[in-house]
Amino acid sequence: MSVSDGTSTTRSLSEISEQETVRLSIDLVAAARHNLGFLRLVAESQWLHQRPTTVEAFRRQVKELYDELWMPLISDLMVGSNPPMIVPPLDIEWVWFCHTLNPVSYKQYCESRFSKLTGKLAIFNEENEEYALDVCREIWIRKYPCEPFENEVDSNMEDPVGRHEDLLGEVLKQKCLYTRFSEPYMSELVYLVAAKQRYRGFLYMLQKFGDGISCLVPTSDILLMWLTHQSYPTAYSADVKEIEGYLGKMVAALETVKEEEVQETKKLWEKTFYQPYEKAGCPVITGAVKVKPPIYWVVTNTDANVKYKSMVPRFLLEVCVMVRLNSDRKNMQGDSTNEFLRCRMIRGHGDLKLNTPIHKFPLDSWKKAWHLYCEFGTKGIVTELRGRGGHCFKGSQLRDSVTFTWNDLLRAPSLTLGKECDEKVRVVASMTPPVQGAYLLKCVPDRVTDDSGAMVSDVILRMNQYQPQEGRWLSRTVLDHLGRECFILRMSSECDANDRVGAGLWRRGGETPSNVKHEDRIVEILE
Structure with missing residues (x-):
């Protein structure tokens, strides 16, 4: 349902159809999940980030792969309706991935070298990927018997980069890319589905308002989907063809932006969708330095304490509560100086009562009221509108309240729910999928x-x-x-x-x- 903001009609993210925005020809949810695993593998492969290794991998890609081996091979194989399923070795795939993150440069290279844009197959299954790597090894050995398939590092070799120094710099710069997407909840399916929906909204906003904006700054979830989209060059080029002229206004990863540019993006998003731009687990990317979260997310594929059956795991989530006063608030009766909002847990932590005066919230924009890290066992949060008594009375009186349970938020579009409190305040709560946290003993x-x-x-x-x-x-x-x-x-x-x-x-x-x-x-x- 559309929501009126007084001057213009806004729409929710779920109302946007494929005909109104960019059509996505690739399964971005599966692709993003695969890319997160790939980036984790690259981050764990320390040998890949040592300069001699990177130079060697880069030499193979520029001098041999691009000019002689890999790119001609993949370009010849990616023809017809059923190209063979192949995946290059890790070092080659990493440099190839980094190159695709600069779509303009990559497209110019492919068209000048092969007269067409060379893409890659969408292989998301781990077993299929292992099979594709074996097929690639067989084709490689058969076509290039004198060239090793795996990377062989010679630390004494001369640096052969030369005119390709810019691309090497891009590879070295992207080595810390995974640190932006290393939180364990980011690989959860429900998070990626919400991220895809927000990415579609971001492209819709770019398509509709591209002429009147200077730049748009993506949040981390939107950035993840954008980079994933770019890593499949042929699909990305076809999908964004109609808005190609506006893509330069999207702030890329690791770029430093001004606070004014962030505020411009926030206001445009709020005007378009009548909901806050920032949400739980999706901070706005403002520079090359990533701010560490105030909680340690433990990432593990196995439970180290499975030996002790009596230990019950705990699950943590991040929740963000944004507040905005209704536009006709100033015409309502009552003294707002005596009113405040209180946040408390549904279950447990009875002494936790976070109070914020209502007059601190603006009428024309969203403001973050609380940013919490909670256990799933708390069930949810309650936001109360309360009024203080007079000088002769202590305590406060409940005016109205809204409740957000974790289960309701998990089922909500984009993991976000909005509710009205006493027709005066609009409260929007968002959360990240719960993930297993450290044992608290x-x-x-x-x-x-x-x-x-x-x-x-x-x-x-x-x-x-x-x-x-x-x-x-x-x-x-x-x-x-x-x-x-x-x-x-x-x-x-x-x-x-x-x-x-x-x-x-x-x-x-x-x-x-x-x-x-x-x-x-x-x-x-x-x-």
């Missing part, structure tokens, strides 16, 4: 035990007819983030049977334990 002191695990006490002595309790173990109970008991740590030593944390026996009436060296102690974990 704490140790609490427990009783001292003997070799058998029994508590050292008069009660146990009496039950054992006052037989001395041998050994001494300090115990700690480990609790998870929900306060549930996970396991027990018992600290001991590798001394004789009577020696643990301290040597000696426990008898009624006293004991005389002696110290044990720290390096002799051991730790036992009991579930």
Whole structure:
């Protein structure tokens, strides 16, 4: 449904049809997921970023691959309706990927060298990719028997770059590209679907307002989709043909932009779609330096603590709440100086009450009210509009409230929901898909035990007819983030049977334990 902003009619992202904006001829969701895996592999391949290796890979690409081997080979094979499924080795694919991120330069090279634009196959399945690499190796060896398929680095070779120094600089510059997209939630399917929808909206905005803008600054999710689109040259060239003249106004990765340019993009997006441009997990790219998030996202493909079944994983998400006062707010009755918005969790954290005076929010634009990192177990957030009492009254009175559950946000378009609060305030909440976070554990002191695990006490002595309790173990109970008991740590030593944390026996009436060296102690974990 269209929303009136007082002066113009705006549209939601989901209302934009393919006929009204750029048609995407490639599955960007699958392609982006594949590219994230590829960028992660490149980032983990440290040998690829050492200058001798990069120069060697670049020499192969420029002198041999582009001029003699790879590009002629792929150009000849990419003909007809069923070209063979091939993928180059990692070093070649990386340089090729970096070159496609400069579409103008890449297109000029291909047309001058082969009289056509050379593209690549969309291979997203890991098994198909391994098969394609084997096919490429066979074709390579058969066609170029004297040229090794894998990269062979000679650290003593001369730098042969010469006139291609610009492209080498592009490759070296892009080596840190993955740091912009390394958050684990970015590879989640629901995040990529939302990113594709926002990218379509971005292209729609560029197509509709391209003549009247100086530049557009993408957020990280839109940038990911744009780079993915560019990495498939033939599809990208055909898709953006109608807006080719406006593409230079899109700020590329690693470019530094001014705050005025960011604000121009935000205002245009808000005017077009009546929702905030910035959202959870999608910061605006403002320069080459990436700001570290205030939380450590643990990226792991396996659970390192699967051995301990009692440990319950915790899932984290990022949530952003944006607020805007309705345009007719100034004509409404009431003193806004006594009103404020409160944010609290649906479940748990009862003492968490974040208050912000309502007069701090603007009428003509969106403002970030809260930016939080939450556990999925909190269920969601509640935003309350409250009014303070007079001078003689303490506390505040609830006027209205809106609730955003995590499940509702996960099902919402672009992972974003907007609601009205008391017809005065427009509240928009967005979130990232929940991902498994680090285990949050704490140790609490427990009783001292003997070799058998029994508590050292008069009660146990009496039950054992006052037989001395041998050994001494300090115990700690480990609790998870929900306060549930996970396991027990018992600290001991590798001394004789009577020696643990301290040597000696426990008898009624006293004991005389002696110290044990720290390096002799051991730790036992009991579930």
